[in-house]
Amino acid sequence: MKTKLFSALAIGTILLTGCNNIEDEKTEETPATSTDLSEELSAYQQFSLEQMDQFLLETEKFVTAFKAGDIDKAKALYAPTRMYFERSEPIAESFGDLDPRIDGRLADIEEEGKGEEEWTGYHKLEYALWVENKTAGYEAIADQLLADTKELHALVQTVEVTPDLMLTGAVDLLNEVSTSKITGEEEIYSHTDLYDFKANIEGAQKIFDILRPKLQEKDKDLVATLDGNFTSVNELLAQYATTDGGFVSYEELTEQDTKALATAVNQLGEPLSQMGIILE
């Protein structure tokens, strides 16, 4: 995620270099028509850091409630807190070992050949709250979560946002939805998958909104398509919103519901993957 594909923010467009030789096009740069994304990159950095600030603050509240043994409050804070993380996942997951420590599922841990004792983070506390219905015995995990979150918060301050991080990140956010949220495999105990779903979409939409002026110059049809497709997904999700600003349990969704949601996400993902045209 941290790889910088482009050493400079100035990226030559291929159009003016002539369309005669594809091999040459990649290396030529024409500063006169370069795509300057510096404003967009710093806007996205600011957004991500704000999300991370909130994530740390809310995690502190969550951990406090958890350690106080206030199960109801901890349950209520769980999903909304995670949304800050899910929104800024392109940046949050830049750190290879922190991401699984905070967001790892038991299935992921086992897949890596590790035992349950190595499982930490939000999903372990999710298990404590929803399956065990207790907090006793999980205090150390809660402390560890807060420590890891502080470490993540410190590290993201140093992340350099690149065009690739934004472009790949937007598509990755949707891929997350398509592969785990839509199947209910992210929040297998709390069934709060739709919160993550919503946050991932919001994260992708933020990137689109930041890039919108540049995209508009290149391809206004694509912008119109993306506007329409984001609206479709958001309208579908709104059908499952609850009055307290949350979402219904994943278990309430029928196969038809998930298929409609998955289709809308896939229809959005395909044009979203075309945002890279701003680098042409």
Next chain:
Amino acid sequence: MPTQNDKKISRREMLKLTGASIAGVAIGASSLGGIMHTMGYNPLDIIADNNNTKNKINFYGKHQAGITTPVQKHIYFASLNVLFTSIDDLQALFKKWTPLAVRLMNGEQMVDVTSNASIPTGDTGEAQGLDAANLSLTFGIGVSLFDKLNIQYAKPTAFVELPHFPKDQLQPEWTGGDICIQACADDPQVAFHAVRNLIRAASGKVEMKWSQAGFNSFPADGGSPRNLFAFKDGTVNPSITSEQDLNKVVWVEDGWLKGGSYLVARKIQMHLETWDRTSLKEQEATFGRYRDSGAPFGKNNEFDDFDVEAKDLEGNYIIPNTSHVHLARKSGARMLRRSYSYASGMLANTGTHDAGLLFVSFQKDPAQFISVQNSLGRMDKMNEYITHRGSAVFACFSGVSKGSYLGEAFFNAL
């Protein structure tokens, strides 16, 4: 890759013509640039059949390919639902698919290579290095489309959903659809690549309703391929080289579908385990044919003609009146069958093979299929070993002439 003798304007040439002069301004300002940017497809392309390429079936012609085309080894069949309700969207879709279908049937990539590695490639790439593999693409529209677009007035009276047949166990997830794409090729990856890319090019416009892969194998000594019950399938087809026969059986003669045909698709589960523990005698009596030769009872060769009413000295039908052949022939209706076997893993609830036949037939009127299927009815001994799980009927457009597009006659009738 487009060849020199193609008259089409490639994407890059188009950029030279239009983009170069305004590039300094930003090409995105022109709507043409906008369309071209999205996935790199150029709707202005007119692409020719490239006859210099290997194993090539022509796209253009009086009829669509994939109907009277000699049966290929593989099929990938997709039934799609549309996500729009306007005629304009439907027309734009078929206009977009037309040049892409020619390119695919030429064994070419969907688009010319682009140099921007920051976006996904316009072609998914898995057919790179493969030839056209006799790919045929056949497009049709379903009854449900006329309701969705509110154009029932344009629906030919013959075009009806198939009725419920005795013993049908149709499952919604294998039934119906607004549009079909039948991709047949001698290479399974070429067939799948075509459908995958056509659906991808229609992102936001269509969703998959159901799809099914299938295969056929041809004996070295000729004759019809065997289905998974080991019996020859498709023997009594009309001759694909007799225009007269095809006019009688396959091609619609009037209206916007003139030169087109109705495609019936049935996903028929075959209970292989029960079949395999059935004696050869009983298996042959089920079909009314000998397994090895494919000959009807009382004859020596697969293609020998027979009289279903013929009886032996004791007054019994030579071809039993509960056999598949007897009942099918008795209906008097004919159709052009182009079926493929499928084996799609196993069924979790029974632990048995998930295998069977993707039955595909073409006829000038769905009534032909209905008549045969009704005749098979409850009598057909085959029912013991098969279950119809999916069903669909599509009106497949007539052929396309160069410069025109798929379904033009249909859109002109709206």
